[in-house]
Amino acid sequence: MGFLDILLGRTKAVAPDLDQLFGLPSAALTLQAAAGFTPTGTGAVCFASVEGGAFAQAHQEVQELLDADAERTGPPVEVSRDEYGYSWLVSRRDPDDLPALVSDLHAVNSALEGSGFGPQLLCSVAGFQDTGQRRLGLVYLYKRGTFYPFAPLAGEAQRRDNALELQVKAALADDLRIEQDLSRWFPIWGAPGL
Template identity: 30%
Template sequence: MGFFDALFGRTKIPEGKTDQLFALSTALLDLETRLDSTFAGQAAIILRTVDNSGYESLEKDVQQILTLGGKDMPVTAHHVDDQQGYRWIVFEGKDPEDVINALHLTADMLKQAGYGDSLLAAMFAFTPSWYLIYTYRRAAFYPFVPQLSHRRDQAREFRIAQTLKPFMPIEKDPERWYALWDPPL
């Protein structure tokens, strides 16, 4: 924040931090063995909606890169705008490493194009029916276990967090474990 920003009370939204995403790659084996969970083949980046042609061009570039990756990165991506006004870039692929790499590459492209402050979170689907959410601004993960009627299994969330804590950065404040209901994953 610059001098005039401080003087006039303006705050700048920090850019998202993407490098901690790779902690998930190293924790995948622990997820399978300690939690009996597997990657469900889907992940997403959640963004504040951006309305301009530069952003649409960037989405086309992402599609092109994933298409060019072909056999090396067999991941598909599409975007969904939800009812709350957020944009989801949804990635699908069998190999979690490929999906993590595609997601990280896309987040870095967004940052380089000036949309780093629009990055909110990344969400990874696991079976049986839970999600791991990465908050870009806090560079930490937290579990989300939805149940029917927009309720959460908080006991299971705490068990998952405690299991993963030695292997990846877990958000320390459970008040910041925001629910992302009805994800398009």
């Protein structure tokens, strides 16, 4: 970054660091101890919708990669589209096997990135819930290399539990690279598993 960039307030973009996803299993232990949330076994990768043969080939490669996992007991990766036009590649695993889910999310992101679809990648999310059935997603922002909590209120149309999100932010500060700019904590309404 040059002197002119500093004067004009431009910042250098943070390179994606998909290995940050591997911090989720240890963060899940902290989250369970601090707030009583456990993994749901559902995770997803969100990207701007892409059509065409190149994406179909990349999706096929992701499918084959994940289907090769002999331990997979759930359905293969599903593709869904939300009401905002974003696409989600969804993986479901045993809730007690968060490391396998994280490996799926990492593999999907890596495969799409390797196929040239990195600019379309938006985020990845791993789902959690507590005994009161409150839902929580730990969202990884691909382009920022950071995480943030997203807690939709049950039964409330597009309302969030901001107090819970801030509680989780504080609890996970030592486990994950938390996004400090709260304006980047985008709601992911309609995300699979939340």
